[in-house]
Amino acid sequence: MAELSEAMVQDLIRAEAKKALQTGEVSCVIGWTATRFEDRTKPYFAQTPEECDMLIWNRYCINGTAKFALDDRYPDKKFGIIARGCDTRAINRMIHDKQLKRENLYIIGVVCDGKENPVCRQCAHKTPLVCDVMIGEPVQDVIPESRFQEIEAFEKLSPDERYAYWAKQYDKCIHCYACRNACPACNCIECYADQYRVGWQGKAADREQNQIYGLTRAYHVGDRCIECGECERVCPMHLPIMRQTRKMLKDINDLFGPYECGLSEEETTALGEFKTADPDEFM
């Protein structure tokens, strides 16, 4: 089959979305629509078959669509989701974390060729891993060699340089929790950062509290990170948040063997399991 052009994929997406809405199987289809800027798109919830013509597909469709399914955890009808590889990994992530049910989703998978988003250069799974209908020809999954390049380069700096770098980043942070709100792995019903009791998370946007927040989040998400890059995309201060989570993934790869997360619903996470033969440095 010849490779599908953007316009052909867009037509197929609209047709599939229309079909799903006409049968009454889904309450809405989550995708992207145009904005008044040519190089921007925004998430769109098509609720009637007519609205499906608003859905678009181009290389600026960079928002994640999966996390919106958490807006209604007890839906009356299915959600239709237009999902690329990263979105399906996010769906797997949330199903495995018991925040979503597969039967509440109708997934229209689209093979993605990479978007205008820096993180797409390190994308390993362009083909949807789970879907009800698939648009496009599946492609081979290849983990790019550049996955941990940035981390390795950063590790070569001296400890004081590294600390100074992160201190500067956390000075910039405005503590808005945008990274948490966009992250598919940050799916706790109640986040520790929203707790008001003393000892959980200070609410001031100063270096001290931002460091605690940043590191706690990096660690909490670290082994469940699906590397979708949503955190960096939404960060208003452009912090390199994935440098922390990728570091966790790199260490997991080094210590416990090849590791990627969100590839299936049934997988276990690196910190949720153990092997008695794990390396032991604490003797």
Next chain:
Amino acid sequence: MSIKKDNNWEPRILAFCCNWCTYTGADLAGLNRMKYPENVRVIRVPCSSKVNPQFVLRAFQKGADGVLVCGCHPGDCHYSTGNYFTRRRFMLLQRLLEYNGIDPKRFQAKWISGSEAAKFRDTVAEVSAQIKALGPNNKFVGAHYDNTVMEKEAEGGKD
């Protein structure tokens, strides 16, 4: 005048000790009247896997110069598998802290069983000496707990 200029600076080390092994080991060290540095503050936890990585971050924030997590040897956990999780967890945390500029000697984990009183003594002495050589921790310390800030305030004649 202030703590920092004092040559008698002593590190503050926080030790999370598992109730079933290390705490008993520390107890035994006390019963045997073993001498070890007083820099260590012991906190008893039900299991070494009870120690949330955030406890460690908080300890640094509140002015600890070093953190030690101690538990049963792998395979000996009172809850069968707790310390296997600890092992994975803190190997990663140690690396993440190092990545963020904290010397890995400042955060250590050790397996010490209930009968290893001498190992407890030696571990505390060793960690204490290592951290003493590194000097006070000035990374991740909150402004309220930072000795240098207190020093400046004192010099500014606030009181």
